[in-house]
Amino acid sequence: MIELSKVSYTYPHTVQEALHQLSLVLEKGHCIMVTGPSGAGKTTLCLAAAGILAHEYGGKKAGIVTINGKNVADYPGLSAIAETIGIVFDDAEAQMIFTTVEEEILSALEYRGLSPEEIEKRLSEILEITYLTSLKDRSPHHLSGGQKQRVALAATLALGNDVLILDEPTSELDEHATRRIVSILKNLKSLGKTLLIVEHKFSHFHEIIDTLVVMEHGAITSIGQPDEVLKNDRIRKMVIPDFSGIRDGIIPAAPAAGTVPAIDIRHLSYSYGEVEALHDVNLTLTPGEFVAIVGENGSGKTTLVRQFNRLLTPTAGDVFIHGRNTKECTVTDLARDVGLVFQNPDHMFFADTVKEEVAFGLENLGITDRDAVIDAALTEAGLLHSKDLYPRWLSRGERQRLAIACVVAMRPKIIVLDEPTTGLDGDEARLVMEILKKHQQRGHTVVVITHNREIARDCADRIIAMDQGRVLSDTRAGGEG
Numbered sequence: 218m219i220e221l222s223k224v225s226y227t228y229p230h231t232v233q234e235a236l237h238q239l240s241l242v243l244e245k246g247h248c249i250m251v252t253g254p255s256g257a258g259k260t261t262l263c264l265a266a267a268g269i270l271a272h273e274y275g276g277k278k279a280g281i282v283t284i285n286g287k288n289v290a291d292y293p294g295l296s297a298i299a300e301t302i303g304i305v306f307d308d309a310e311a312q313m314i315f316t317t318v319e320e321e322i323l324s325a326l327e328y329r330g331l332s333p334e335e336i337e338k339r340l341s342e343i344l345e346i347t348y349l350t351s352l353k354d355r356s357p358h359h360l361s362g363g364q365k366q367r368v369a370l371a372a373t374l375a376l377g378n379d380v381l382i383l384d385e386p387t388s389e390l391d392e393h394a395t396r397r398i399v400s401i402l403k404n405l406k407s408l409g410k411t412l413l414i415v416e417h418k419f420s421h422f423h424e425i426i427d428t429l430v431v432m433e434h435g436a437i438t439s440i441g442q443p444d445e446v447l448k449n450d451r452i453r454k455m456v457i458p459d460f461s462g463i464r465d466g467i468i469p470a471a472p473a474a475g476t477v478p479a480i481d482i483r484h485l486s487y488s489y490g491e492v493e494a495l496h497d498v499n500l501t502l503t504p505g506e507f508v509a510i511v512g513e514n515g516s517g518k519t520t521l522v523r524q525f526n527r528l529l530t531p532t533a534g535d536v537f538i539h540g541r542n543t544k545e546c547t548v549t550d551l552a553r554d555v556g557l558v559f560q561n562p563d564h565m566f567f568a569d570t571v572k573e574e575v576a577f578g579l580e581n582l583g584i585t586d587r588d589a590v591i592d593a594a595l596t597e598a599g600l601l602h603s604k605d606l607y608p609r610w611l612s613r614g615e616r617q618r619l620a621i622a623c624v625v626a627m628r629p630k631i632i633v634l635d636e637p638t639t640g641l642d643g644d645e646a647r648l649v650m651e652i653l654k655k656h657q658q659r660g661h662t663v664v665v666i667t668h669n670r671e672i673a674r675d676c677a678d679r680i681i682a683m684d685q686g687r688v689l690s691d692t693r694a695g696g697e698g
Contacts, residue, residue, distance in 0.1 A: 218380060218411050219243040219266050219302075224280030225435075226261060226270060228610060235261040237435040239280070243380075248402075248412040248425050250443075252456055253432035254642045255614020259415045260307060262432065263384050266413060268298040284380075303378035307385040307415075307613050307640065308563065309369035310358065318360075318368050319344075319353040325375035339375065346401055347371040348394065359489060362389035362560045362636070363514030363668075370398065380411045385613070387418055388639045389560060391513040391668045395421050417642055419443070419456050431455065458643035460675035463650055464507075464694065477540040479504045479631055479662040480525060485534035487520055487686075494520040495686045497534070504630070507654065507663045509677035511670075517686040518666045519560060522633045525664075526555040539630065553582065556624035560635040560666075562616040563609070571595065571611070571619055572604040578627045594626035597652055613640035621649065625656065632656060633664045638672065650676050 220243070226236040235258050243249055243266070251259050264270045265282055268289035282289045284301060292298050306312060315321045322343055326336045344350045347367045352360065357368045366389050373381065381402075387395040395418060403425045406412060416422055419429075429446045431439040439446050447453045480502040487495040495517045502508055510518050523529040524536045527543045536543045538554050559565055568574040575591045584590055595601040598618040603611060608619060617640050624632060632653070638646040650672060657663050667673055673680045682689040 218245045218285060219413070220281075220283045221262075221265060222281045222283075224265055224282060225278070226265065227277040228274075229276045230607075231610065234435050236265065239265075239435070239437060241266075241430065241437065241440075243411060243413055245379075245411050246406065246409050247427045248406055248414065249428045249430055250419070250422055250426045251413070251415045251430045251432060252417055252419065252642065253438075254455065254645055255617070255640055256612040257432040258435040259432055260384055260612065261435075263304065263382050263413065263415060267302050267304045267382050268292060268295060269304075272298075299376070299378070301378060302380045302382060303373040303376045304382040305366075305369050305373050305384060305386050307388065308561065309362075309365040309389075310561065312369050312372070313357040313365070316356055317354055318349055318357050318371075321357055321368055321372045322349075322375050325372050329375075329377060343371050343374055346397075347374070348397060355492075361514045361519060363391060363394055366390055367394065367398075367514075370401075374401075374405075379409075380413070381405065382413045384415045385417070385640060386414065387416065387421070389514070389636060389668075392670065394514055395668075399425065417456075417458075417640070417646075429456075455642045455644050458638075458646045458669070458671060460647060460650055460671045463647070463654055463676050464678070476504060478502060478537070479506070479539060480664075481537040481540075482521075482524075483535045483537070485521075485524065485531050485536060487524065487529060487532045489520075493686060495524075498686075498688055500681065500688065500691070502662060502664070504662055505657065505660055507657045507676065507678045508665070508681060509673040509679070510664065510666045510681045510683060511668070511673050512683035512689070516683040518683055519635055520686075521683070522557065522635065522664060522666060525631065525633055526551040526557050528557070549581065552578075552627065552629070554629055555631045555633060556627055556629035558617075558620045558624050558632075558634040558637060560639070562613075562620035565620050565623060566608040566616070569607060570605050571600060571608055574608050574619060575623050575626050578623055582627060584628075590626050590628075594622040597625070598622040599648070614642070614645055617641065618645075618649070621652070625652075629661075631662045631664065635666045636668065637665060638667070638669060646672075 221241045224236055224239045225234055227234050271289045272295050326339055344353055370386055387398050399421050406425055426443050429443040430437055431452055439452050478501045482498055482500040485495055485498040512518050527548050566574055575594055579587050595604055637649055653663050678694050681691050
């Protein structure tokens with residue numbers, strides 16, 4: 218159905234090939250899962266398979282891509298290809314242009330020329346299977362990252378394409394929502410749909426995968442039935458994250474009597490208009506703790522941590538950072554104490570180079586050895602070789618690591634990360650968590666929002682579970698209350 222033959226591609230203004238002599242066949246009704254480290258070329262493969270590289274991108278191209286036996290270059294445009302192929306990008310928000318969730322889905326249904334009765338029926342079905350019925354009148358731009366991903370998938374499902382290309386469709390989804398998406402895709406496959414999925418959650422998708430493809434440096438380094446591919450130990454560690462042992466030997470120092478809490482939250486509530494996102498939250502985090510905040514999409518996790526540096530100000534209650542009430546501080550003041558890595562790293566970037574991106578945060582902090590600090594942060598993130606590149610040329614995982622480097626370079630006492638392993642393979646995810654544990658050893662307080670149960674279990678000293686804007690539970694490592 219889709220065939221790539223010796224496809225190579227180099228993005229404009231770069232010399233390194235994003236794809237190198239890549240050949241792949243996606244047969245009708247089959248499901249291929251593509252995985253590998255950030256920067257391996259997975260997203261570029263999706264763009265090539267969907268005909269987007271051929272019709273929308275410059276750069277250096279070689280090889281042939283065919284869809285249903287026809288060269289993608291011979292199609293009159295992407296609208297013709299879109300009759301066969303639907304694609305969900307890794308940045309779901311970039312696909313949203315309407316004011317409500319319902320309108321996003323309706324636009325796709327109306328594009329197909331269906332009758333009003335059929336549109337109403339399919340709208341209801343899609344809202345239900347993607348768990349969006351209760352959100353249909355909300356603005357997609359005000360939803361959580363995971364909820365946005367479900368909206369993007371729903372709009373693509375509404376198009377009714379024979380082929381679905383999904384670039385990390387569950388990267389920001391909780392366990393429950395991920396299982397639901399897998400169930401949806403399993404059903405679509407049973408109906409004869411063809412699936413090309415870029416993912417890192419292998420264990421969730423295992424039962425629907427016909428072929429597992431591992432990419433590195435723009436090429437396929439392993440391909441075949443999943444169980445056969447995973448017999449290679451190196452590949453297995455890349456595909457299946459293992460965080461065991463990270464916490465071993467690291468014992469948080471007990472705070473001295475009278476120590477001021479790193480974060481002290483008192484009767485905190487917050488509302489987006491009439492929608493209450495946090496309700497009477499009370500928490501105290503001591504200096505040097507490693508805390509994981511878990512919960513389903515929309516449970517209030519991101520809203521909570523954005524109170525720490527006053528990106529949001531409490532509707533009611535107070536937040537104290539090292540004894541200072543955030544209401545009495547500016548965002549700039551709090552930047553010295555709290556560094557926040559966003560769920561979508563692209564929201565943090567605006568400079569022309571990776572190095573300048575890191576340098577920006579240091580300009581107002583009076584750090585004298587700036588170049589050394591920048592190089593150290595980029596080296597730790599594995600990005601020193603990319604310091605002169607434009608940040609948005611990096612892969613999703615590389616952009617995630619750049620966002621971490623930007624915050625770490627500022628040396629805040631509290632480091633807060635919203636889903637820091639999104640877009641990373643197993644090896645990279647472990648590396649990020651090891652970096653964060655090192656910062657904990659240096660005395661930093663680390664707060665991580667995560668949907669990854671293994672990260673919470675194997676890395677955190679304390680796990681805070683949230684549900685519907687409330688703290689559901691607060692346990693120490695090992696299950697202590």
